[in-house]
Amino acid sequence: MPDGAVGAELLVGRRERSSTIALVVNGIERDLSWPLSDGDQIEFVDSSTERGRAILRHSTSHVLAQAVTDLFPGAKFAIGPPIQDGFYYDFDLPDGRHFEPEDLVRIEARMREIMKEGQSFVREELSSEEGKRLFAEQPYKVEIIERVERSDIEEDDVNEVGQDEGGVSVYRNSSGFVDLCRGPHVPTTSVLGHFQLMRTAGAYWRGDERNPQLQRIYGTAWESKDALKQHLLRLAEAERRDHRRLGVELDLFHFPPEIGSGLPVFHPKGALVRYLMEEFSRQSHLKAGYQLAWTPHVAKSTLFEISGHLGWYRDGMFPAMELEGAAYYMKPMNCPMHILIYKSQARSYRDLPLRLFEFGTVYRYERSGALHGLARVRGLTQDDSHIFCPPERLAEEIASLLHFVLSLLRAFGLNEFEAELATRPEKSVGEDAEWELATDALRRALDRSGIPYVVAEGEGAFYAPKIDVHLTDAIGRRWQVSTLQVDLQLPQRFDMSFNDASNAKTRPYMIHRALFGSVERFMAILIEHYAGAFPDWLSPVQVKILPVKEEVAEYGSKLADRLRAGGCRVEISEANEPLGARIRRAKMEKIPYILVVGEDDVANGTVGVNRRGADHPDRDVPIDRFEAELLKTCATPVLDLGHS
């Protein structure tokens, strides 16, 4: 290649040509038109890789900005980065205008025109002075350039400006549209096209709620028609699994407006699922050496003053109730009350570790816009535990705790985990040595557990480092569930102690830990993970018996009695509507076993078994054999308590 040749020339005659949209030159992403020098290290960026898609999406967001400025003269544009599955762009429309749903249709049509025109993206580098002149009418762009001048670039800005040059770079389209941008971009708008605008939203400038709110448009964009289609199918699948929809369809819970936002009631089937989840958890805790605790829902201000909650967390609490001269608060956490149980007697090292466990319902004032089905509520039940142990036991305790957490999650059929180790934030309290000891104990526990983890520097609570466990559900979404925190503050605030083996008064370490996180939220995750088809042991109804006609009803009810005696949850659907209709109804209820019994079965002591998910029913199964199968699949899982 001659010196000064451009990237695109490398591709002539190569198979990668059609899907390569950019280059990586010496480790930096560049346009295909980037001039190359002898000795440059080159990689091709394919549009179907995450890197390629990001470029594609970023270019699509430019086209969006161009379309909006075409259709809304005077619109100011702010930033428009690629994001997971798509892109967005933030605008400030003249006269405080807002986008309406019909606007998206017009904008999308204009974008398709721009793409059809095949406008090229041409890079140009300017001094920041030139940049500010060019964007004189674009205050948000000027603000970004000024940040570049002060070297005060935030993560949000890196798509907008090149960090590696002294000035700024811009991209011009052949139509004259120009945007501040680091690049790279696809060579022309004709490369784009597999996109869809999704929704509009308000978004604060620079993500700060004190700043004015801009109008954001979200879109999705992909390298091919098929990839776009697959993405839209995934969205439809997520909608089908939405726990709020399934909660109504399966008659599990609802949110009565008369009670208030974020305060669910559980109907019999939902309450049963909850009971099963909680009971399994409770039994597991007892087997693992926990002791139960039970504490009230309200407490005097004194308690939360000592704990510090009223100091740091007042805004997140329900306001006070005045009673006999004292202020009472709904508890936002259970820990202070568990500490009082600890403190009810003088503790010896022989009592430790003391592991207290409670399904504690707490109340938190979540802002109305933050509420989301069962996943974000104002009254939630934590499967909360506080473990008090001597300093030297900390590492061992955390390791076995993490093992317990993962075993329990696995028992619910969840297998894909990733943890985050959140370390000391800048604003925090406590001694360095304590932080180090606690963080180190967490890190060693993670190493032993074998699950992948990342270190989130400075993401810890101000009083403690923590491990957060995330899981990936059946359709690849991540949820944060368990949290495990070493508390360096509360033992001091409550002046907790125990007598060690040499009779010295010693401060215990305290571990907070919730495993489901909240029962409500965990149920939401299970509903979505299983698309409402709970594992047999959690299904509110495990077996539905359908007598073909009334004459065999008695056989059906005897069968029901027998299966119930074995501990299974069985319903009968009488023959007052056609069999097909009853099958359909039971299928929609996602019942694991539908049993059809008719004359043949009465004669032979058999059942027709229609298993959830099976293509065909299984006729003439002897009752004994079915019962054995049922008892096996409906059994509560056995927790692996093997100590690591």
Added chain:
RNA sequence: GCCCGAGUAGCUCAGCCGGUAGAGCAGCUCAUUCGUAAUGAGCAGGUCAGGGGUUCGAGUCCCCUCUCGGGCUCCA
């Protein structure tokens, strides 16, 4: 909390330019008694989220409140 959108029967939704509310499913009744995803007929079901306003007249237009949805912010 903020921006946008929505709220009509238990559920899903229709209801045009303002003229007094409609379907399917679910429910109830009767008939049907059936072998693996919808039997038929009939009946009942509504303060059109709530309040205020404009109008001869409001589900429809305007204002306020509540609730929900999508985002932003927040999640100690």
